[in-house]
Amino acid sequence: MNLSLNFLSVAKIATDDYVGFTFFVGCMAMMAASAFFFLSMNNFDKKWRTSILVSGLITFIAAVHYYYMRDYWATHAYVDGVLSTNPKVLSLASPTFFRYVDWALTVPLMCVEFFLILKVAGAKKSMMWRLIFLSVIMLVTGYFGEAVYRDSAWLWGLVSGIAYFVIVYDIWLGEAKKLAEAAGGAVLSAHKTLCWFVLVGWAIYPLGYMAGTPGWYSFIGDWGLNMDVIYNIGDAVNKIGFGLVVYNLALQQQTAE
Numbered sequence: 001m002n003l004s005l006n007f008l009s010v011a012k013i014a015t016d017d018y019v020g021f022t023f024f025v026g027c028m029a030m031m032a033a034s035a036f037f038f039l040s041m042n043n044f045d046k047k048w049r050t051s052i053l054v055s056g057l058i059t060f061i062a063a064v065h066y067y068y069m070r071d072y073w074a075t076h077a078y079v080d081g082v083l084s085t086n087p088k089v090l091s092l093a094s095p096t097f098f099r100y101v102d103w104a105l106t107v108p109l110m111c112v113e114f115f116l117i118l119k120v121a122g123a124k125k126s127m128m129w130r131l132i133f134l135s136v137i138m139l140v141t142g143y144f145g146e147a148v149y150r151d152s153a154w155l156w157g158l159v160s161g162i163a164y165f166v167i168v169y170d171i172w173l174g175e176a177k178k179l180a181e182a183a184g185g186a187v188l189s190a191h192k193t194l195c196w197f198v199l200v201g202w203a204i205y206p207l208g209y210m211a212g213t214p215g216w217y218s219f220i221g222d223w224g225l226n227m228d229v230i231y232n233i234g235d236a237v238n239k240i241g242f243g244l245v246v247y248n249l250a251l252q253q254q255t256a257e
């Protein structure tokens, strides 16, 4: 009985735990955004419904992960380097695994969004799979550096960063850009906005990584920046922002018809 209801019990977040607070607010924001996208789906033609659905799936998957991450953060800590669930200890532990599972599901869906909005211009699935492949490399190598081989975090981060730059190149200057230009109008401007999200919004994540892993860049962590807070801000900006760009495009296209 206790076990089956366990997932319903909510761990309390200390009032001075600002990191825990950003997990809590992040969870709420993702839930609210999901409700917004799902409920607005029926206002759109079939053609746009899939894009809005994907926007909602991205924030919904994040909401579920934030629900767990908030709980994990509030109940786990490292005591002398050993993971513990003793409620009396104060230094809390990052939910790294949940974090990366969330990203591994949502970042490929963001690549799908690029494909969906460029489909009108004849985007091929191969473009989408290339972006997905690059994003998986980016995330798997990032996970290795953050969770498995922390002593060489800089090297894994570098490989991850290279994959990230190839994604940036692809959408800003590669095939995706040509398709966006061929489509023109609202599709082109939505594509450009998404490109800015990837260039500036996604660059928040390597900052969090540098704040949370050991390396020559440790001064970033010394500024008092917390890795999880940075990641939580990045997620709110990018997941909800991406969805709204797509929502706005669908709205424009619909009223133009």
Ligand SMILES: *C/C=C(C)/C=C/C=C(C)/C=C/C1=C(C)CCCC1(C)C
Pocket (backbone or CB within 6 Å): 103, 106, 107, 138, 139, 141, 142, 143, 156, 157, 158, 160, 161, 164, 202, 203, 205, 206, 209, 235, 238, 239
């Ligand atoms: C919704 C989640 C999103 C958009 C997550 C994006 C994550 C990244 C762009 C992560 C990038 C990383 C690097 C470029 C280098 C260091 C390791 C990572 C994985 C933090």
